[in-house]
Amino acid sequence: MSLLVVGSVALDTVETPFGRAERVLGGSATFFSAAASFFHPVQLVGVVGTDYPLDELHFLRERGVDLSGLEQQPGESFFWSGVYSFDLNSRETLETRLGVFADFQPRIPEGFRDAHWVFLGNIDPELQLDVLTQVRAPQLVACDTMNFWIRGKRDALLALLERVDLLLVNDGEVRELSGDHNLLRGARWIQARGPQLVVVKKGEHGAILFTRDLIFFAPGFPLEEVFDPTGAGDAFAGGFLGHLARAGSADAAELRRAMIYGSAMGSFAVERFSVHRFLDLTQSEIQERVRAFRELTAFEHRVPLEAHA
Amino acid sequence: MSLLVVGSVALDTVETPFGRAERVLGGSATFFSAAASFFHPVQLVGVVGTDYPLDELHFLRERGVDLSGLEQQPGESFFWSGVYSFDLNSRETLETRLGVFADFQPRIPEGFRDAHWVFLGNIDPELQLDVLTQVRAPQLVACDTMNFWIRGKRDALLALLERVDLLLVNDGEVRELSGDHNLLRGARWIQARGPQLVVVKKGEHGAILFTRDLIFFAPGFPLEEVFDPTGAGDAFAGGFLGHLARAGSADAAELRRAMIYGSAMGSFAVERFSVHRFLDLTQSEIQERVRAFRELTAFEHRVPLEAHA
Numbered sequence: 001m002s003l004l005v006v007g008s009v010a011l012d013t014v015e016t017p018f019g020r021a022e023r024v025l026g027g028s029a030t031f032f033s034a035a036a037s038f039f040h041p042v043q044l045v046g047v048v049g050t051d052y053p054l055d056e057l058h059f060l061r062e063r064g065v066d067l068s069g070l071e072q073q074p075g076e077s078f079f080w081s082g083v084y085s086f087d088l089n090s091r092e093t094l095e096t097r098l099g100v101f102a103d104f105q106p107r108i109p110e111g112f113r114d115a116h117w118v119f120l121g122n123i124d125p126e127l128q129l130d131v132l133t134q135v136r137a138p139q140l141v142a143c144d145t146m147n148f149w150i151r152g153k154r155d156a157l158l159a160l161l162e163r164v165d166l167l168l169v170n171d172g173e174v175r176e177l178s179g180d181h182n183l184l185r186g187a188r189w190i191q192a193r194g195p196q197l198v199v200v201k202k203g204e205h206g207a208i209l210f211t212r213d214l215i216f217f218a219p220g221f222p223l224e225e226v227f228d229p230t231g232a233g234d235a236f237a238g239g240f241l242g243h244l245a246r247a248g249s250a251d252a253a254e255l256r257r258a259m260i261y262g263s264a265m266g267s268f269a270v271e272r273f274s275v276h277r278f279l280d281l282t283q284s285e286i287q288e289r290v291r292a293f294r295e296l297t298a299f300e301h302r303v304p305l306e307a308h309a
Numbered sequence: 310m311s312l313l314v315v316g317s318v319a320l321d322t323v324e325t326p327f328g329r330a331e332r333v334l335g336g337s338a339t340f341f342s343a344a345a346s347f348f349h350p351v352q353l354v355g356v357v358g359t360d361y362p363l364d365e366l367h368f369l370r371e372r373g374v375d376l377s378g379l380e381q382q383p384g385e386s387f388f389w390s391g392v393y394s395f396d397l398n399s400r401e402t403l404e405t406r407l408g409v410f411a412d413f414q415p416r417i418p419e420g421f422r423d424a425h426w427v428f429l430g431n432i433d434p435e436l437q438l439d440v441l442t443q444v445r446a447p448q449l450v451a452c453d454t455m456n457f458w459i460r461g462k463r464d465a466l467l468a469l470l471e472r473v474d475l476l477l478v479n480d481g482e483v484r485e486l487s488g489d490h491n492l493l494r495g496a497r498w499i500q501a502r503g504p505q506l507v508v509v510k511k512g513e514h515g516a517i518l519f520t521r522d523l524i525f526f527a528p529g530f531p532l533e534e535v536f537d538p539t540g541a542g543d544a545f546a547g548g549f550l551g552h553l554a555r556a557g558s559a560d561a562a563e564l565r566r567a568m569i570y571g572s573a574m575g576s577f578a579v580e581r582f583s584v585h586r587f588l589d590l591t592q593s594e595i596q597e598r599v600r601a602f603r604e605l606t607a608f609e610h611r612v613p614l615e616a617h618a
Contacts, residue, residue, distance in 0.1 A: 183531070205511065206515075206528070216605060224493050303596055
């Protein structure tokens with residue numbers, strides 16, 4: 001039951017109120033793989049330039065990430081730099097240089113085409129659609145997108161959604177895509193266009209899963225220090241799909257757990273710059289955080305013997 | 310184990326994207342009592358003018374709310390009017406006329422002074438303090454406040470907090486009071502000044518309880534239509550304290566349930582104007598909503614037999 005991710009492998013320069021990190025590992029496929037690899041082997045497809053510090057990806061290979069779909073092209077790697085506000089709730093992009101990513105045409109290696117679980121990181125929806133012509137019979141296709149594509153490539157995005165099982169987006173993207181400020185109605189609007197499953201990520205306010213039959217809410221994990229929010233959404237997706245791939249099922253009980261594993265991995269991602277927290281993270285730390293999530297919301301429901309009035 | 314509320318009994322004129330309601334029942338003590346009365350008898354202390362439609366409070370008396378502490382004074386009742394933005398996330402106050410409320414000096418009737426559970430609605434912290442000199446040995450004192458007092462009467466508010474067990478405030482108020490943008494650190498700051506319990510209300514994003522030993526999160530209930538957010542926070546407080554009074558305990562398990570009952574009553578409050586939803590609300594609807602809250606966050610945590618890597 002293989003798990004495939006197609007997305008960006010980038011270098012980030014990030015400034016937060018707590019410090020600055022220069023040209024560190026970034027990109028959706030990188031964060032996704034780092035998180036998902038704690039649950040299941042991952043097959044990665046992406047592109048980097050000749051400047052990429054490939055040796056720094058060695059930890060992914062050690063964790064069972066197959067990097068044979070990572071092309072290296074002449075030129076510069078995708079580079080992003082940004083600065084976060086004092087409360088980390090907004091960020092300003094200082095520079096984006098697409099480099100070799102500008103001409104990225106995902107080629108799925110023959111050995112990856114039978115992937116059961118597919119995550120399409122946030123790239124041009126036309127490329128996301130093209131990936132789906134190369135994989136044979138995936139059990140579940142998940143994708144991310146952003147306002148840039150919602151505005152600029154709406155038709156391609158809607159065509160993609162018809163072939164997607166799970167859309168993971170943030171609350172602002174749901175509102176922009178659906179034209180509805182109410183998240184519940186916005187999610188129903190998206191479901192009517194294809195994806196049976198919609199996960200709305202709300203940052204510190206948690207995440208909500210909408211299926212046809214249930215709504216599940218995972219809180220944001222209360223942290224005294226959020227160090228760097230970059231990559232939290234992709235780490236969430238990695239924990240979510242990594243768990244489903246490991247479980248071999250996307251039934252209701254596993255989807256609930258996937259929301260918690262996704263939230264746990266997102267909460268680890270923000271504790272340090274880049275993917276640094278995943279370098280020494282342990283399985284028992286993950287289990288401990290899942291237990292903490294359970295304590296956050298568990299209550300025993302007793303119907304009172306005599307209700308007043 | 311009596312439950313006392315001291316707060317405003319007002320008339321509101323409210324405009325939302327869905328309509329307009331003129332001079333309808335409002336005020337913290339009104340919303341609190343309407344919600345709490347589903348759980349436990351309530352003793353109300355407040356003031357109204359000669360213009361108040363006292364007959365409209367009859368439903369409270371029928372539900373076990375003792376209105377003998379509601380004074381009527383010559384003059385106009387507290388009047389508030391406001392208009393909500395299209396997404397209901399912000400509101401503009403058009404008019405506030407304090408009327409008889411400007412000279413409100415809460416007098417707790419002798420029969421109310423042994424109250425076990427006390428809720429101090431959002432009024433001048435000096436008056437809130439004065440109430441505490443009149444009650445004898447409350448088991449738990451809860452209070453609300455607002456930015457106006459945090460800025461204008463900070464010293465009185467800090468003196469009050471030393472004598473309060475539970476502070477219920479919204480996220481912006483925690484940040485303003487503590488001077489810390491991080492809610493967890495902000496709540497710890499407040500706890501160090503007196504209240505062992507802090508509930509942070511985040512509107513559609515839910516509510517968080519901080520005790521010395523636990524953090525509990527209740528999600529915002531996903532509603533397709535939020536009709537009028539006015540009074541949701543006071544209805545939350547009513548469900549929360551009403552449940553504790555009924556249970557006769559504020560132990561960890563009851564506090565968790567109180568968060569859910571509070572959230573449930575808040576979610577009902579916003580379904581119609583004023584306290585209208587509470588006029589025909591039933592106990593079985595409340596239980597049904599608590600079950601729905603449980604479904605929103607319940608998951609079974611299984612440690613995987615073999616974790617990858």
